[in-house]
Amino acid sequence: MENLIALLVAAPLLGAVILLCGGRRxxxxxxxxxxxxxxxxxxxxxxxxxDMLGRDGEDRAMHQHLFSWIPVGGxxxxxxxxLDQLSMxxxxxxxxxxxxxxxxSIGYMEHDERRRRFFGYLNLFLAAMLILVIADNYxxxxxxxxxxxxxxxxxxxxxxHKPSAATAAKKAFLVNRxxxxxxxxxxxxxxxxxxxxxxxxxxxATGETSEGKLTAIGLMLLLAACxxxxxxxxxxxxxxxxxxxxxxxxxxxxxxxxxxxxxxITRSGAIFNAAPDAQLAVVxxxxxxxxxxxxxxxxxxxxxxxxxxxxMSQIGYMVLAAGLGPIGYAFAIMHLVTHGFFxxxxxxxxxxxxxxxxxxxxxRKYGGLRxxxxxxxxxxxLGYLAIIxxxxxxxxxxxxxxxEAAFAYGDGVRPWIFGGVALLGxxxxxxxxxRVMLMTFFGEKRWQPTPxxxxxxxxxxxxxxxxxxxxxxxxxxxxxxxxxxxxxxxxSVFAGGLFSLNESxxxxxxxxxxxxxxxxxISVPAITASTMVVLAIGVAIAWFMYGKRxxxxxxxxxxxxxxxxxxxxxxxxFNHVVLVRGGEHxxxxxxxVDHTLVDGVVNGxxxxxxxxSGRMRKLQNGFARSYAVSMLGGTAVLVAATLLMRAV
Amino acid sequence: xNPVNYLYLASLxxxxxxxxxxxxxxxxxxxxxxxxxxxxxxLALVAFSRMHGNLDGQIIAFFTMVVAAAEVVxxxxxIVSLFRSRHSASVDDASLMKL
Numbered sequence: 001m002e003n004l005i006a007l008l009v010a011a012p013l014l015g016a017v018i019l020l021c022g023g024r025r026x027x028x029x030x031x032x033x034x035x036x037x038x039x040x041x042x043x044x045x046x047x048x049x050x051d052m053l054g055r056d057g058e059d060r061a062m063h064q065h066l067f068s069w070i071p072v073g074g075x076x077x078x079x080x081x082x083l084d085q086l087s088m089x090x091x092x093x094x095x096x097x098x099x100x101x102x103x104x105s106i107g108y109m110e111h112d113e114r115r116r117r118f119f120g121y122l123n124l125f126l127a128a129m130l131i132l133v134i135a136d137n138y139x140x141x142x143x144x145x146x147x148x149x150x151x152x153x154x155x156x157x158x159x160x161h162k163p164s165a166a167t168a169a170k171k172a173f174l175v176n177r178x179x180x181x182x183x184x185x186x187x188x189x190x191x192x193x194x195x196x197x198x199x200x201x202x203x204x205a206t207g208e209t210s211e212g213k214l215t216a217i218g219l220m221l222l223l224a225a226c227x228x229x230x231x232x233x234x235x236x237x238x239x240x241x242x243x244x245x246x247x248x249x250x251x252x253x254x255x256x257x258x259x260x261x262x263x264x265i266t267r268s269g270a271i272f273n274a275a276p277d278a279q280l281a282v283v284x285x286x287x288x289x290x291x292x293x294x295x296x297x298x299x300x301x302x303x304x305x306x307x308x309x310x311x312m313s314q315i316g317y318m319v320l321a322a323g324l325g326p327i328g329y330a331f332a333i334m335h336l337v338t339h340g341f342f343x344x345x346x347x348x349x350x351x352x353x354x355x356x357x358x359x360x361x362x363x364r365k366y367g368g369l370r371x372x373x374x375x376x377x378x379x380x381x382l383g384y385l386a387i388i389x390x391x392x393x394x395x396x397x398x399x400x401x402x403x404e405a406a407f408a409y410g411d412g413v414r415p416w417i418f419g420g421v422a423l424l425g426x427x428x429x430x431x432x433x434x435r436v437m438l439m440t441f442f443g444e445k446r447w448q449p450t451p452x453x454x455x456x457x458x459x460x461x462x463x464x465x466x467x468x469x470x471x472x473x474x475x476x477x478x479x480x481x482x483x484x485x486x487x488x489x490x491x492s493v494f495a496g497g498l499f500s501l502n503e504s505x506x507x508x509x510x511x512x513x514x515x516x517x518x519x520x521x522i523s524v525p526a527i528t529a530s531t532m533v534v535l536a537i538g539v540a541i542a543w544f545m546y547g548k549r550x551x552x553x554x555x556x557x558x559x560x561x562x563x564x565x566x567x568x569x570x571x572x573x574f575n576h577v578v579l580v581r582g583g584e585h586x587x588x589x590x591x592x593v594d595h596t597l598v599d600g601v602v603n604g605x606x607x608x609x610x611x612x613s614g615r616m617r618k619l620q621n622g623f624a625r626s627y628a629v630s631m632l633g634g635t636a637v638l639v640a641a642t643l644l645m646r647a648v
Numbered sequence: 649x650n651p652v653n654y655l656y657l658a659s660l661x662x663x664x665x666x667x668x669x670x671x672x673x674x675x676x677x678x679x680x681x682x683x684x685x686x687x688x689x690x691l692a693l694v695a696f697s698r699m700h701g702n703l704d705g706q707i708i709a710f711f712t713m714v715v716a717a718a719e720v721v722x723x724x725x726x727i728v729s730l731f732r733s734r735h736s737a738s739v740d741d742a743s744l745m746k747l
Contacts, residue, residue: 622743628669 001051004044005064005081005134008091011041012126019120027116031109034119035102038126042095049088057511060085063136074195082136082199086512089333090133090263093340094256098126100484101251104348107480108247108355118158118245125151129256133263138187138197141264145183145228148257149176155252156244168240175237179227183264186220189213203270211275218271218278222285225261229315231289236571238312239296242304246351249304254311254347255340262315262336265322266329269513272322279323283409286320287421289313292569294428298435299565301555302361303350306436307343310387313425314339320422321402324409329513330506331401334499338394341491342386348485349380353440355481356474358450363439364553365448370441372474375482377441379489384437386492388430388535394496399426401500404527408518415521426531430538438546446553447472654695661688675727675737682723686716 015037019030026033052060061084070077083091102122109115128147135141157169190197193213194205206214225231230238241253252258265272265282272279290313297309314335321332354361356373370377386393389400403426407419449471476482499505506515520527557563564570619630661684668681690709697705731737 624739624742625670625673632666632670 001048002062002064004048005062005083006066007044008041009127009130011037012123015123016120016127019116019123030116031106031119034123035106037123038099038102042099045091045095048083049092052088077139079140080136081134083134084512085509087134089337091130093337094129097255097340097344098251100487101247104481104484105247107478108351121151121154125252132260136199138190142183142187152252152257155248156241158245165243168243172237172241175234176227179224179234182220182223186217189217206270206274214271214275215278218275219281221264221268222282225264226285229258229261230312231285231319232292235289235312236575239305239308239568242308246347246354250344250347254343258311258315259336262318262322262332266333266513269329273325279325282323283320283418286316286323287418290316290320290425291421294425295565296568297432298428299562301364303363303436304361306432307346307350311343317399317402321405324405326514326516327408327518328405330509330515331398331405333509334505335398335402338398338496341488341495342383342394345379345383345485345488345492349376349383352376352477352481355477357472360450364551364555365446366440367443367446369474373476375476379485382489383492384433388433389426394492397496397500400528400531403531404520404524405518407520407522407527423530423534427534427538430535431542434539434542435546439551442547443551651695651699655692658688658692673738673740675739678739679723686712
C-alpha cells in the first residue's frame, strides 16, 4: 500500500504536464482528463484511507522514500513522503473537494476558450498541495509551499486581460513571498539547530533545545503561516485574490491552500508546545484576524469579497485554535475540514449566482433569487447555516469546540480575552452571513441591466435604462455545477456531527497531534448557550437591517467603521504609507549613500591612480641614460640606507 | 702600502665610469665606461680579498671577468646591429621604447 503514496501526487502532476504541454489538440478533451486524474488521486486516497483504518492508531503512519535528493556530506535532503492521520485528513479534503471543483469547473468554465489551461493549472495546484501535506521533511514541504503559491498566482491572474486580475495575482505573489521568506529562514534555523529538517528528527529533538531558538523558529513559521493563510499582518492579498475564477476562490482561497498555514503550525506542534511565547503570538494573530476578517466581511457588497472576509475570519479561528496547543490542534483541523466543506459550497453557490446573473458580483443588485435558483438557494442556505454554527450542522460542532478551547487557554485574564473574542466573532459571523443570505436570495429584485461590452454606447440617452443593456435572466446552473454543490452541502450538514460522534475525529488525530481535554473557565453548557445567544443577536440585527428594511441599490455612505471596512480596514493604505513610502525613502537614502559615499570612494581611488600614473609615465622617456641615472640613484639610496641602518 | 688606498682608487674609477655612462652618448664609449666600472669593482674585490686574508674576493673577481666577457660579446653585437640599422652609435637615438 505504501507504494501508492507517490501516485497521489503523480496523477495530478501528470495531468498538469499533459494539459500544459499538450497544445490545442487537447482543447476538447482536456477538462475530462484533468477531472479524471483528480478523481484518480481521490480514489488512491480513499484506498489508502481504508487501509489506514484497518490498523491500530499508533502504526497508521506510512512512509515512502522515493530517492535521495541532495546528499552532500552530513546534509541529507530526501524526496520522501509521510502519510499519517493528519496528512490523510488533508489528502482526503484536497482530493475530494478538488475533484468536486474540477467537476464544477467543467460547467463554470464552459465558455472560456482557455479552459484546458485552467484545468492544467488546477491539476498543478493539486499536485503541489499534495506534496505540501505529505512531505516528510520541511524542505520538501517548502517545494509544495512554493508550488501552491505559483498555482495560486497563475489562477488568480487567469483572466489576465483584466488589469485588476493581473495586479491581484502579483499582489498575492508578493505578499506571499514575505511569508515564504519566514519559512525559508525557519528551515535554515532548523538546520543550524538540529542538523536536519525531517519532521520526525526535528520534532523529536525539541526537548533538548533552548526555548529561545524554538521561539525564533516558531515565530518564523508563524510568519510563513500568516502569508499563506492571509492572517494579519499579511492578509491584504486575499480580498483581491477574488479576481480569479470562482472555482479557484472556492478551492484555493477557501478550502485548501489558505489552510496550509494551519497545517504548518499543527505539524510543528512540538516546536510551539515548547515555546509558549511563540504560541501566544499565534493565538494573538488568530484572534486579531478573526475579528478583522469578520468586520471586513460585514461591509463588503461584492459577494465574493464578503466571503473572502469570512474565510479570513474562519482561518483566524483555526490559527487561534492551533495556538492553544494540545487542547486546540484537533479542533483547528476539524474546523478546517468542516470549513472546507461549507466555504467551498458557499463559494460554488456564489459562482452559480454569478453565472445566472451575467457575472454580476454586487449583492445590492441581487435580491429575490431563491425562486429562480432553488438548488443554489438550498445548498447555499445549508452552507450558511453550517458556517454560522446552527445547532446540529458542521460549523456548530467545530466552532463551538474552538470557543470552548479558547476559554480554557492559560490562566488569569487570557481565557476571558481570547474566549470573548471567539464568542464575539461567532456573533459577527452570524451577522455578515445573514446579510449575504438576505441580500442575495430574499427581498425585492434589484437586478440591473448589465452594460453590454459589445455594443457601442449610443449617442442619445436611452429613454429607459432597462433597454440600455441586457437584463439578467437568473436560471439554475447546469448539473455539473449543482451536483458538487449538493455533495458539499451534505458535507456541511453532516461532517461536524460525524466527527464529533464519540469524539472520533479527535481520537483519529490524537497519535499525531496529542490531545488534552480543555477545561474552560466557565462550564461548557454555559458557553454553548452564550454562543447561541450571540448567534441569535447577530442574525436578528442582520434581519432588522437587511431583511425588514429594503436594501438600497447604491450603498449608503455608512459610518466611519463601515467605510473603513469597505476599504479592508485601511490595510492597503497602511501598507502603502508604512511599507511603500518607507521603502521608497529607504531606497532613496541608500541611493544617495551609494552615489556619494560608495561611488565617491571608488571614483576617488580611480582618479588618484589615474593622476599618479599620468605623472609617472613621464619617467618613461625612452632615453637609456635617464634610466641609468635612476638605477644609479636607486642603488645609491639603497647603499646609503643600508649604511645608515648599520650606523644606527 | 695600505690596501684602503686601492679602495679609493676603485671608487674613483667607478665614479669616472658611472659619469661616463651618464654623460656620453656614443654607445662604444658608454660600453667602455661600463667595463671601467666592472673593473673598478674587480679591483675593490681583490683589495677586500687582501684585507680579509682569504680568496673569496679573488674568486668573485674571476666570475666578474667571465660575465664581463660574455657581456662584451652580446653588447658589441647589439651595438654593431644598432649602427647598421641607424647609421649612428648614439644611445639617445635609440629611444623608441617610451610612452
